[in-house]
Amino acid sequence: MSRDYEQFPDDDNGNVLWQMHEDGDDLDEAHEIEYSIAFTDQEQAERCALFLLNEEQKISLFQDDDSGVTEWIITIYVYMEPAYADIVDLEEWFTKIANQFQGEYDGWGCMAYVYDDEDEEENYPV
Structure with missing residues (x-):
């Protein structure tokens, strides 16, 4: 299948979504x-x-010392279909x-569920 660049633009988000699609992940779920x-x-x-x-966002806040510099990380959990335009918004x-709060947006990721002969889980960070 050839890549639809309107649905999967040629940038980080589009590339991750395309890879998820190619791996068999159902992006309509x-x-x-x-x-x-x-x-x-x-x-x-x-x-x-x-x-x-x-x-009304579902979040977690934790202290991260792994990089040698202490950081506080907020993770926001959004249950949604992984559509390019919605992710960009x-x-x-x-x-x-x-x-607004002197932080830095640090990307997104999700678990992808691929169902082949064997059930596999993959993690796609952006």
Whole structure:
């Protein structure tokens, strides 16, 4: 099957969605997509987390020391069909929110379920 560049544009998001499609993932089914915002300041992370909760978003907040630099990571869980335009819209919204609280939008990812002869799970981070 040739790639439909209107559905799967030639950028990071389009490439990940195309790869998911090529791997057999059903993009017409809802997935729990995880969007991340990173902070160097705990107070700003907590303020942003409260803002997102007030916006009725499902989130988690944790401290990450793995990179040698302490960061606070907010993960926003959105249950949605992984459509390119919707992902781009949410990325823009989360980037705006991240900037408002001196954080940095850090991408999205989701578990993909591929059903072949054997059930397999793959993780697609962007």
